[in-house]
Amino acid sequence: MKLLAIDCAANLCAACVYDAATKQELGRSVLDLGKGHAEHLMAVITEALKASATDYAGLGAIAVSVGPGSFTGLRVGVSTARGLALALKIPAIGVTTLEALAAEAAAIFPGRAVLAALDAGREEIHAAFYDEMSALAYGPAVATLADVVAMAIGSSSVLAGTAAALVAASAGRCFDVGPQTATADIVTYARLAVAKGEGERPKPLYLRGADAKPQAGSILSRQQN
DSSP states (O other): OEEEEEEOSSSEEEEEEEETTTTEEEEEEEEEOSSOHHHHHHHHHHHHHHHTTOOGGGEEEEEEEOOSSOHHHHHHHHHHHHHHHHHHTOOEEEEOHHHHHHHHHHHHSTTOOEEEEEEEETTEEEEEEEOTTSOEEEEEEEEEHHHHHHHHHHHTOEEESTTHHHHHHHHTSOOOBOOOSSSOOHHHHHHHHHHHOSOSOOOOOOSSOOSOOOOGGGOOOOOOO
């Protein structure tokens, strides 16, 4: 089976085609955008398909990063994955950014527990803890820096994600550290999706509400007839 993986959770707009039978990546396309995923994602997917000598008819599943991450990016990525899956009559499989980062850290430090932590601003951390068998033991959840530091010290875990350096500095001690990025490599999402298999339809993992909210004073009252 060939699987298309999509990631719009952070600054990257990324896609790759992965062969589950041979466990090989066949082709990819990655743009470092910051914003504008909606305008570029379909072109990125087309380029990844071209690089892998694959077309839509040759796909057996779609994988997508579901967050936590960019509010708009997640919506773009997940809606595209679900739309393609519906049109092609194939499953869409969601993978969180935290489990993908943890998987990469576990590959560097096998047999170790991993604390994946993303700096969400506002003194909040988006965190998830995976035990020595890579089983989810905590989260994904919004936590304070103090709580994450206590968790890291208590478990002597490997750190991963954009908050790794912050956690280590606040703890005042050294930790083994995996990737310190906001998202994992695109092929990591593909591999994890193959391992997970078909489940519930993916949906964005929003651990807090959108920053942009309507102003109460600008809402017009409904006209009475």
